[in-house]
Amino acid sequence: MYDNDQRPARRVVITGLGTVSSIGLGVTAFLDGLRSGRSGVKPITAFDTTGFAHANGCEVTGFDPAEWIHRVDATELGRATQFSVAAARMAVADAGLTPEELRARRALVSVGTTDAESRDLDALVDVELREGPERLPATVVRRAQAGRLSTGIVRELALTDVEALTLPTACAAGNYAIGSGFDAIRGGEVEVALCGGADAVCRKTFAGFYRLGTIAPEVCQPFDKDRKGILTGEGAGILLMESLETARARGARIYAEVLGYGLNCDAHHPVAPDQDSLARCMRIAHRNAGVKPQDIDFISAHGTGTRANDVTEAGAIRQVFDAPPPTVSIKSMIGHSMGAASALASAACALALTEGFIPPTVNHHETDPECGLDCVPNVARSTELNVVQNNALAFAGNNAVLILGRHREAQ
């Protein structure tokens, strides 16, 4: 909802969190998982894994769409959209907004994703191989649309004055979506934004990463000298954001303030990250947020647990920070939930700021000297936090870095 009106910039705060993850449904369970260093790893059940030498992942279990999705027929939604819609419902409830109050505000819904409903596309390929392309089921075809991840939320919440945006900018997409919501509220375009990311485990992505030799056989060990790769995961994280004024006016609980974000593109290699370019993205984010490297109290890293990512990311961090702050990867707990990854990590950062702790990097034995970071091994650390940074990288060198700050009411 762009227009050219000049309005004073507003401060943007997060007042609601919705999380669907392999370590818990809902913000309470998610927080408990982060604090206790819970691991969501288990054998993959989403598809037949016969023929793969190993197939662990971080799937969401115990998810009943009927529990969260009330207006829309859940069978018309793919699994990723179900996660997205459920997380949005959770975020609205968590923010203490009634559906009517929400509908009365102009809104942006933006959801990032890597695969959207590729799980349904996998299923359709299976049907094609067995029965031919003439036999595809219409219900599955219709729901296998990337745009559904955001329009599903709109339909479920019966929003009318709304822009529904899906951002399939792969594994950095969650931060992209949150960033766009931040700009929309800061610029006064909308009064509320439901932003984040969602993805569902699918065969296509597992097979691809497996072929690249980047799937860990058992567990994900970011920054460990014996790290062996990623574990594919799934879930959704949706943040409810609004201006500080509206949050104050309704006496809302404020998790954190969104201070700013930075985006850039390596424009170099389809899959290999570029250290200098990532360092530049962090600097862009700091400038946009008006913070300095020394202000950052911890970094939630992209930290996939592959050889290449972790050493490149650590190198970029050392390029920007004279003394790097603690740098953790919650992918050690929830795996790589693709488009949901940076959204769930943003939710984790917001909770960390509110609760005063740094989530741990679990499965950690010995830090890779080439990474050389304090990754808060295995046990969460209690500490007061003011500013945190959330990194996200994607294929094609799409980088996105988000900066959140603790909100303190002036005395």
Add this chain to the structure above:
Amino acid sequence: MSPLVLSAWSAVSPYGVGAEPFARGITAGRCAVGPLDPATHPGPFDRGGVVPDFSARTHVGKKGTRTMDRVTALAVAAVGQLLESCDGGPVRQPEETALVLGTGSGSVQSIMDFTRDSFAGERPYHVDPARFPNAVMNRAAGQSAIWHRIKGPNTTVAGGWLTGLLALSYAARLHRGGHCARVLCGAAEEYSEQRAWLEWHGRSAAERATPLGEGGAVFLLEPAEAAREAGHPALARLLTTRFRAYGAESEVRAALAACVRDALKTTGVAPGDVRLVAPLGAGGESAALEEAGVGDALGAADPRWIRCRPLLGDTSAAATSLQLAAVLAAAGADGLAPGEAALVTGVERDGTVGCALLAGA
């Protein structure tokens, strides 16, 4: 802040590669949909609007295109055309230039081919690693950036038929947020057998007759002042984008009317100033409801309607970007005249409507 203007554009369409063939075809109202050879275009449709003789090898280059899929090649070519038309200016400061590109669900052909290899191969991991990035939805935007060395924000947008309008909205917001000096913004869609089957099954029986089209359009969006300094013509000012959602199809008309009214009201444009309207014109009832909704908002105004769909087929994610290109084509080399406004509209079957309002600079 200086207002944002569209100062260059390119199109790759069933009329051919480039803005000129597109402008000629649209202005003449020539239908570019033709019979499809079932040998090269198998699937449920016997007619379609495909970019003639287009391939990555011929239109992008011999080297580095071995595994490039069609939508990526269309996007890379469209961005290349745009950069060429402004002498590469936007990439002289590659870090300051953003690329925002809309697609459907990426290339469903690439995604589903990849899965097919996993199902059908001797081993489930007998997939082609070099084609894995094609099976991820940010490939077209990402590869366009890699090919043309565009190092600013690189974002992929998806929203069905509204994709082009959403990309425009996102791009303008990105600029306003201070994330770039200019944006290359547009959308691309490929014709593929797999997309054809998905579209055919996804549509109601009444809509199945509409042939599919493909192509892409990309625009240079920059502040008016920057356009002036660079010697780019300000073809149109982007006044606003607006979106709304509807429940039942019967609400489409009212939702779009509200959307357009709101756009006019906030920008102070009189309905009578709107001289050009480029609607989506989707199949079934939707096209009539869309035009009725626009008519309700414009009242007695009598704009010229540019209907792309009968000429190009259903270009899905590229549709609203190609509509915007059609408006610029109709406006000519000098762009929209001062005091003249244009409207691009769309109705998405997922329950959303949107519009972009432009005016002479």
Add this chain to the structure above:
Amino acid sequence: MTTTNRVDAEGRATIKGIICDILEIDAEDMTDTSRFKEDHEADSMGAIEILSQLERAFGVDIDQAELARMVNLEGVVTVIDEALLAKAA
């Protein structure tokens, strides 16, 4: 150099064809010992692609650790030789 050469001349030509196709170079530009990375601008993706296509062409399994030896045509032929042997065993 392996002596039990199970990759015959035809197999060797197949291997060379696959690699040249992936690296987008002419066959005459590749020697038995020219290095993919240093001499032909291969990246990590190219290396995995070579491994992947050879697995499918020869119906063998190649551990990714073998990439360390698959740096030129000679090295690749040796690895395929051993893989064929292992398969026959």
